[in-house]
Amino acid sequence: MATEPRGKYYEDFTVGEAFETPRRTVTNTDIVNFACLSGDFNEVHTNWEYAKNTPFGEPIAHAPLIYAIMGGLNYAAGVNDGTLLAVIGIDEWRMLKPVLHGDTVHMRSTVLEKRLTSKPGRGVVKVKREFMNQRDEVVQTMMATFMYKCRPEA
Numbered sequence: 428m429a430t431e432p433r434g435k436y437y438e439d440f441t442v443g444e445a446f447e448t449p450r451r452t453v454t455n456t457d458i459v460n461f462a463c464l465s466g467d468f469n470e471v472h473t474n475w476e477y478a479k480n481t482p483f484g485e486p487i488a489h490a491p492l493i494y495a496i497m498g499g500l501n502y503a504a505g506v507n508d509g510t511l512l513a514v515i516g517i518d519e520w521r522m523l524k525p526v527l528h529g530d531t532v533h534m535r536s537t538v539l540e541k542r543l544t545s546k547p548g549r550g551v552v553k554v555k556r557e558f559m560n561q562r563d564e565v566v567q568t569m570m571a572t573f574m575y576k577c578r579p580e581a
Contacts, residue, residue, distance in 0.1 A: 432509020436578040437541065437550030445537040448500035450561075453488050455528040461492040487525040493567055494520075497534045497558055506536075507573075512549055515572040524566040531561040539570070548577050 462468050467489060470477035478486045501507060526532060536554040543550045551574050558567040 432576075433505040434508040434510030435506055435575070436510050437543070437552065437575040438578045440538050440541055440552045440575075442538050442540060445535055446504070446506065447536075448497070448504045448534045450531050450533040451496060451500055452531045453493070453496065453526055453528055455486075457492060457496070458486060458488050458528060461489050461495075465489065465491070483525045483527065485527060487527060488530075490520075490522050490567065493526050493532065493558055496532060497556070500532075500534055501536075510576045512574040512576060515551060515574055518570040518572075520567070520569040522567055524560070524564055526560065526566050530566075532558055532566070534558050536571075543577075544574070549574055550577055551575075 458472060462473050471481060471483075472486050472489055475486060478484065481487075535557045537557075539553045539555055541550060541552045551572060553570060553572045556567075556569050556571050557565045560566050
């Protein structure tokens with residue numbers, strides 16, 4: 428028995444619309460586990476004594492960790508579930524503020540443009556992604572381009 432995907436099809440996106448993900452708190456364990464997974468033990472992420480002398484005063488989360496968390500939150504929101512075909516590109520990724528353990532993050536995506544591909548049944552959607560903390564300060568931004576399934580014909 429097939430179930431209908433809960434994700435958005437290409438046709439479901441409207442230029443100018445914005446949608447937000449649920450929220451999640453970043454923990455020190457997340458930061459340490461990401462260092463272990465990635466092998467990036469840079470002291471700005473893992474050494475409390477070193478980090479005391481940085482502008483942040485404590486270890487900060489790896490930028491790719493926050494990107495990964497946003498991918499999970501986007502999945503939790505249901506946007507891509509069963510309809511995403513591919514990530515085409517990530518452009519203009521900017522880190523604007525540090526994310527510290529205890530920060531609660533979420534993402535707002537705004538649809539910038541969309542177009543059908545030359546192959547039937549798929550379309551491309553470009554969004555501006557803004558990663559925000561609990562104070563709604565934008566901590567990271569990027570332009571992301573995705574390929575989605577088109578809605579099946581009845």
